[in-house]
Amino acid sequence: MKIAMVGCGALAEIYYAPVVQELQADGLAEMSVLCDPDVSRLKKLRTPFAMAAAKNRIEEVVAAKPDLAIVASPPRFHAEQTIALLDAGISVLCEKPMAATVPEAEAMIAAAEKASVPMAIGLFRRFFPVNRTIRDLVRNGNLGAVRRFEISEGGAFQWPAQSASFFQKSASQGGVLADVGVHVLDLILWWFGMPERVRYEDDAMGGLEANCRMELSFPGGVSGTVRLSRDTALQNQTVIEFERGWVRCAAAAANEMEIGFAGAEFAVAGQVRKTEGPRAPHSLPGDSSHQSFARQLRSFLVAVRGEGPVEVPGPEGIRSLRLIESCYRQRTLMEMPWLSPGEKAHASALAQSVAEP
Amino acid sequence: MKIAMVGCGALAEIYYAPVVQELQADGLAEMSVLCDPDVSRLKKLRTPFAMAAAKNRIEEVVAAKPDLAIVASPPRFHAEQTIALLDAGISVLCEKPMAATVPEAEAMIAAAEKASVPMAIGLFRRFFPVNRTIRDLVRNGNLGAVRRFEISEGGAFQWPAQSASFFQKSASQGGVLADVGVHVLDLILWWFGMPERVRYEDDAMGGLEANCRMELSFPGGVSGTVRLSRDTALQNQTVIEFERGWVRCAAAAANEMEIGFAGAEFAVAGQVRKTEGPRAPHSLPGDSSHQSFARQLRSFLVAVRGEGPVEVPGPEGIRSLRLIESCYRQRTLMEMPWLSPGEKAHASALAQSVAEP
Incomplete structure (x- = not known):
C-alpha cells in the first residue's frame, strides 16, 4: 500500500x-x-x-x-x-x-x-489501553455509575514544532485548548457523551490562551473539570470516580493505571494487560504510547483494505471541535490574583475585545 | 515487653x-x-x-x-x-x-x-494486602456479588522442618489439608462465611494425604474449589470471580494482584498499595509477605498492651479446624487413573480402614 x-x-x-x-x-x-x-x-x-x-x-x-x-x-x-x-x-x-x-x-x-x-482522524489516545479500559468501565458499569472526573495536563511547552503556527493567532484556532485540549475533550466525549452544561475560562488577553479551565456536567449526574496549561506544571493525571471505586492514570502513560475501591484500604497500581479472563494462562502487556500510535495507522490500513471499520471517523472527530468552539464563544477571563487592579481592568478589556470579533 | x-x-x-x-x-x-x-x-x-x-x-x-x-x-x-x-x-x-x-x-x-x-492465632495471611483487599471487595460488593473461586497451592514439600511431625500420622492431625489447608480454609471462611455444603476427596491410603480437592458451596450461591498438593506443582493462585469482574493473585505474593472487569479488553496487574483515595498525593506499597508476618506480631503487641483488638482470636482460629475435621470425616478417595484394577481395590480398602478408625 x-x-x-x-x-x-x-x-x-x-x-x-x-x-x-x-x-x-x-x-x-x-x-x-x-x-x-x-x-x-x-x-x-x-x-x-x-x-x-x-x-x-x-x-x-x-x-x-x-x-x-x-x-x-x-x-x-x-x-x-x-x-x-x-x-x-x-x-x-x-x-x-x-x-x-x-x-x-x-x-x-x-x-x-x-x-x-475511508477518512480517519488521528486521535491516537483512543488506542491507549488505559483509555479503552475507562471506556469499558463506563459502558459496562463494572464499578457502578460515574460520579466525577478531574483531568489536568500541563507543563512548559516542549513540542519541537517546526513552524510557529502553535503560537500565531493567524495560524491556530486557539491555544492549549485547541491543541492538547482536542485529545482530552475527544476522550471525554467518547467516554461520557455530550455535556449538557459547560463553563469555560482561560487567560487569553488578545492572544492565544496558555491556561484554561472547564467545568462540565452531563445528563445523569456526571460532572468534572479539565485544567490545561502550556506554562504551569500540573498533576498530569486523569482521575475518574465511580460509585464503587476510582481509577487514576498519568497523562502520558498508555498502559499504567491505578484502581481503587470504595471502602477498601488498598488500591492496585500497575500495568494494563490484554486479558482473556482469569483462567487464560497469560495476560500480555497492553500497547505503550508509541505502540498505540502505531496501532492507529495499522488499524487504518485495515480499514483502507476494506477489512475493518474506521476507528475514529469524521463524525467522531468533529465533536471535540464543536465543543472547543462553544468554549471559545463563552470564554471568561480566569482569575489572576497577581494582577494589580489597573492590570486587571486592562486584561478584561483585552479579553472582551477577543470575545467579540 | x-x-x-x-x-x-x-x-x-x-x-x-x-x-x-x-x-x-x-x-x-x-x-x-x-x-x-x-x-x-x-x-x-x-x-x-x-x-x-x-x-x-x-x-x-x-x-x-x-x-x-x-x-x-x-x-x-x-x-x-x-x-x-x-x-x-x-x-x-x-x-x-x-x-x-x-x-x-x-x-x-x-x-x-x-x-x-489475649490469645491470637498465627494466621499471618490475614495480614496480606491482597487478602484484605479481597475481603473488602466481597464485603463492600465493589465488583458485585461473588460467583465462584478457584484456589490451588501445590509443589514439592520444601519446608525446612526440624522434626518429622509433618509426615507422621501419630504427630500430625493430617497431611496437606491440616498444614497449608489451614491457611487456605481460614481465608475462605473469613471471606465467604460458613459453607453449607462441602465435598472432599484426597489420596490418603492409610497415611497422610499428599493431595486433596474440595468443592464448597455457600448460602447465596457462591461456590468454589480448593486443590492442594505436597507433590504436584499446581497453578498456585487464587481466582475469585465476581458479577462484574475478577481478581487473580499468586499464592505467595502478599501485595500483587491482577484485576479484570467483565466485558473489558484489558485487566490491571500490579502492586497492592495503601491508599487514601484518588486525590491523596501518594499511595505506598502494601506489606510484603515478610512484612505481613512482622505486622501480625506487632499487632499482637498492641493487643497485649490493651491498645487494640486481637486480629485473629480463638473463635476465628477454630473455624478452619472444624471444617478440616468435617472434611476428614467424609473423605473419599481421589480418582487415580494410573492405578491398575488390583491396586485400586487395595487403595480403596486402605482408605476405608482410615475412614473407620
Whole structure:
C-alpha cells in the first residue's frame, strides 16, 4: 500500500516516520510521497525514505495517486488538503485537530461520504489501553455509575514544532485548548457523551490562551473539570470516580493505571494487560504510547483494505471541535490574583475585545 | 515487653527470630525466654538472642513470667502449652493450626476467656494486602456479588522442618489439608462465611494425604474449589470471580494482584498499595509477605498492651479446624487413573480402614 506523508514537521519525523518504517519492514506499506513546502524538511524526511518522491504541493500528491495520505500539516491546511485527496479517491488519515473550524470539518465529512473513501482522524489516545479500559468501565458499569472526573495536563511547552503556527493567532484556532485540549475533550466525549452544561475560562488577553479551565456536567449526574496549561506544571493525571471505586492514570502513560475501591484500604497500581479472563494462562502487556500510535495507522490500513471499520471517523472527530468552539464563544477571563487592579481592568478589556470579533 | 519463644524449629528460626530482632531494635520488646526440648535448637536460636534464658519445659517458661509467649511447637503440643501459659496470665500467640483437635481448641478458647488474657492465632495471611483487599471487595460488593473461586497451592514439600511431625500420622492431625489447608480454609471462611455444603476427596491410603480437592458451596450461591498438593506443582493462585469482574493473585505474593472487569479488553496487574483515595498525593506499597508476618506480631503487641483488638482470636482460629475435621470425616478417595484394577481395590480398602478408625 502506497502512503503519502502530507506535512513533514515534527509529527511526521518523530511519530509517523518510524511507524511507516515498521510497516515497510513488515511488507504492509511503503512511503511513496513526501509533501512539504519547505525543501529542508523534505530533505530531512527523505533520509529514511530514499525511494519516496518529494513534492511541494497537494496537487502533486493527488497526481501521484497514493493509496492513502497522512495529513499532518498545520491545522489551517487540513480541510483543503484532505478534501483534495478524498475527491481523488485517496483515503486520508488526518491529524488532530481535524480542521481549523467546524464548517471546514463538516465539508471534510461530506467529501468523505461523497467519495465513499475511508477518512480517519488521528486521535491516537483512543488506542491507549488505559483509555479503552475507562471506556469499558463506563459502558459496562463494572464499578457502578460515574460520579466525577478531574483531568489536568500541563507543563512548559516542549513540542519541537517546526513552524510557529502553535503560537500565531493567524495560524491556530486557539491555544492549549485547541491543541492538547482536542485529545482530552475527544476522550471525554467518547467516554461520557455530550455535556449538557459547560463553563469555560482561560487567560487569553488578545492572544492565544496558555491556561484554561472547564467545568462540565452531563445528563445523569456526571460532572468534572479539565485544567490545561502550556506554562504551569500540573498533576498530569486523569482521575475518574465511580460509585464503587476510582481509577487514576498519568497523562502520558498508555498502559499504567491505578484502581481503587470504595471502602477498601488498598488500591492496585500497575500495568494494563490484554486479558482473556482469569483462567487464560497469560495476560500480555497492553500497547505503550508509541505502540498505540502505531496501532492507529495499522488499524487504518485495515480499514483502507476494506477489512475493518474506521476507528475514529469524521463524525467522531468533529465533536471535540464543536465543543472547543462553544468554549471559545463563552470564554471568561480566569482569575489572576497577581494582577494589580489597573492590570486587571486592562486584561478584561483585552479579553472582551477577543470575545467579540 | 518480654517475649518467650516456645518451640525453636524452622518457623522460630526463619520467621519469628528476625521479627523479634526488629522489635528489639525498635525498643518494643525483647526475647527473654527460648524453650525447646532439643538442646541443639536452643543453642542455634540463642545466637541472635544471647540474653534470653534457655528452657526445656513449658513449666519453666511459665515460671519465667514473660509478657507474651509465641507457641510454635508441633501442633500436638499447642493446647497443653497455650493453656498452661494462659492460666498463668501470659498472653499467647499460637501458631496455626491452633490445635490438633477441635476439643483441644475449645479448651484453649475457654482458658483465654477465663484468664481474660489475649490469645491470637498465627494466621499471618490475614495480614496480606491482597487478602484484605479481597475481603473488602466481597464485603463492600465493589465488583458485585461473588460467583465462584478457584484456589490451588501445590509443589514439592520444601519446608525446612526440624522434626518429622509433618509426615507422621501419630504427630500430625493430617497431611496437606491440616498444614497449608489451614491457611487456605481460614481465608475462605473469613471471606465467604460458613459453607453449607462441602465435598472432599484426597489420596490418603492409610497415611497422610499428599493431595486433596474440595468443592464448597455457600448460602447465596457462591461456590468454589480448593486443590492442594505436597507433590504436584499446581497453578498456585487464587481466582475469585465476581458479577462484574475478577481478581487473580499468586499464592505467595502478599501485595500483587491482577484485576479484570467483565466485558473489558484489558485487566490491571500490579502492586497492592495503601491508599487514601484518588486525590491523596501518594499511595505506598502494601506489606510484603515478610512484612505481613512482622505486622501480625506487632499487632499482637498492641493487643497485649490493651491498645487494640486481637486480629485473629480463638473463635476465628477454630473455624478452619472444624471444617478440616468435617472434611476428614467424609473423605473419599481421589480418582487415580494410573492405578491398575488390583491396586485400586487395595487403595480403596486402605482408605476405608482410615475412614473407620
